[in-house]
Amino acid sequence: MKVLTVLDPGTSKISPRTGQGACCAPAAAKSSGDMPVAAPAVYPEMIQAVITGYMEVPGNRVPVVSTSWNRADRMGEIRSRLSNFRMNYAVPPGLYAVGTPGAESDILVSANYKLSFDMLRRELKGRDLWILVIDTAGINVWCAAGEGTFGTEELSQRIVGHGLGGIVTHRRIIVPQLGAPGIDAAEIKRRTGFRVHYGPVRSSDLPAYLEDGYRATPEMRTVTFSSADRLVLTPIELIPALKSYFFVAVIFLILFGLDTTGILFRKAWSEGMPMVAMGLAAVLSGALLTPVLLPVIPFRSFAVKGLITGTAVTALMIHGAGAVGRNDGVLTAMSYIFFPALSSFLALQFTGATTYTSLSGVTKEMKYAIPLYIAAASVSLVLVVIYKLMDWGIL
Amino acid sequence: MIYIKNVVTLEYDKELCTGCGRCTEVCPHGIFEMRDRRAVITDRDRCMECGACSRNCEYGAIQVKAGVGCAQALLQSKISGGDPVCGCGSPGAPAGGACCG
Numbered sequence: 044m045k046v047l048t049v050l051d052p053g054t055s056k057i058s059p060r061t062g063q064g065a066c067c068a069p070a071a072a073k074s075s076g077d078m079p080v081a082a083p084a085v086y087p088e089m090i091q092a093v094i095t096g097y098m099e100v101p102g103n104r105v106p107v108v109s110t111s112w113n114r115a116d117r118m119g120e121i122r123s124r125l126s127n128f129r130m131n132y133a134v135p136p137g138l139y140a141v142g143t144p145g146a147e148s149d150i151l152v153s154a155n156y157k158l159s160f161d162m163l164r165r166e167l168k169g170r171d172l173w174i175l176v177i178d179t180a181g182i183n184v185w186c187a188a189g190e191g192t193f194g195t196e197e198l199s200q201r202i203v204g205h206g207l208g209g210i211v212t213h214r215r216i217i218v219p220q221l222g223a224p225g226i227d228a229a230e231i232k233r234r235t236g237f238r239v240h241y242g243p244v245r246s247s248d249l250p251a252y253l254e255d256g257y258r259a260t261p262e263m264r265t266v267t268f269s270s271a272d273r274l275v276l277t278p279i280e281l282i283p284a285l286k287s288y289f290f291v292a293v294i295f296l297i298l299f300g301l302d303t304t305g306i307l308f309r310k311a312w313s314e315g316m317p318m319v320a321m322g323l324a325a326v327l328s329g330a331l332l333t334p335v336l337l338p339v340i341p342f343r344s345f346a347v348k349g350l351i352t353g354t355a356v357t358a359l360m361i362h363g364a365g366a367v368g369r370n371d372g373v374l375t376a377m378s379y380i381f382f383p384a385l386s387s388f389l390a391l392q393f394t395g396a397t398t399y400t401s402l403s404g405v406t407k408e409m410k411y412a413i414p415l416y417i418a419a420a421s422v423s424l425v426l427v428v429i430y431k432l433m434d435w436g437i438l
Numbered sequence: 439m440i441y442i443k444n445v446v447t448l449e450y451d452k453e454l455c456t457g458c459g460r461c462t463e464v465c466p467h468g469i470f471e472m473r474d475r476r477a478v479i480t481d482r483d484r485c486m487e488c489g490a491c492s493r494n495c496e497y498g499a500i501q502v503k504a505g506v507g508c509a510q511a512l513l514q515s516k517i518s519g520g521d522p523v524c525g526c527g528s529p530g531a532p533a534g535g536a537c538c539g
Contacts, residue, residue: 190523220464220466223493224488224490264463264466265466337439392510399467401441402505403487403503404441
């Protein structure tokens, strides 16, 4: 292989992508399958910022990327954790270089989600390696592997299309372990001649894995789900839940403000606001408290866990904060039915963020949880109607 | 952490195992172990049905109905029909949960 030139990073700009409002819309066009694959003529600005030069390899010009994070990379991580910004945070698929790799250098595979790419390159300080970014529509490795976009077809096409066989003399390709649900290693070998070595789960273990001759300890092969991991994942559930809850809160205010003479502001405020506060507590209970306290809450079912925290939080609001009048039996009953169910529903949604829930398990939970939620909502509605009729002196 | 017991669809046929050890490499919960040059399942309830083991077992010794353990995906599939997928990266997919990050 010839390492010829290190060029200046390009200065051309690319206009930001538009029309990608839907959260799960593909952030990058899928490869057409027409191989060989050429590098893009111009890289997006956020990628330009981490490109330190270019290398010429047979039939391709490969960008060399920095192993440091700049301010935009750090902001990108925060925004990805907080919002749907992440659905449009992609790196152009293709071959990249770290340091000055040669014919014997390892090839690491990454998804084209920018955060996956950033987490990887950050761990490669002082090394000379190739990074093969495959097109996963801007989605992280594990999810994309589950969907099949981080898959055998895409990887083998990239290996062949980028001419890796002519760039390196060895036939090893290091794939993140969490990509394994989408990759048939034997099929990759048959199609490309490259043997898949599954790297560790976390990119932070890559240096140790590489230094130990592609061996990972059992710890490196196992996913964890620490309280910090869980906390980081909560905003993605919590923020949309709070947005949806705003409409529920408005309904509460209208419902409790409703009088025989119209909607009374004073009534909406005095009777509706405590309900709004209880609902807010239930949202926080299901989408924040339950995920963070997951291992210490009894039972394995997420719906039950959410029900327990929801009941505790509701009790605290009623008896501790006096959200419901002492003699208001109907409203107290409604509160103990509706708010724990809301907390339970939101806790169950968190199954999508965990690293250990199975399809069979969630299916089992939903069989009893969904009818329970429908029943809870119906009974709550009946109780509110009874409360209002009593309030108006009809009952 | 262990999820609900006795529900996973994981099936393993020891007779077909050649002892290559791929399953011990790919399982993110370390449920396979090599004993006497054959894989054994140490804790079946830790399986999350990701399907990495069955996809990478060249000899067909492992079968599992792989899928996403995500309530939102299941709910969506019940409403619109089809298999429960988190939909990340699919055009017109539902609003993604935390899994998409």
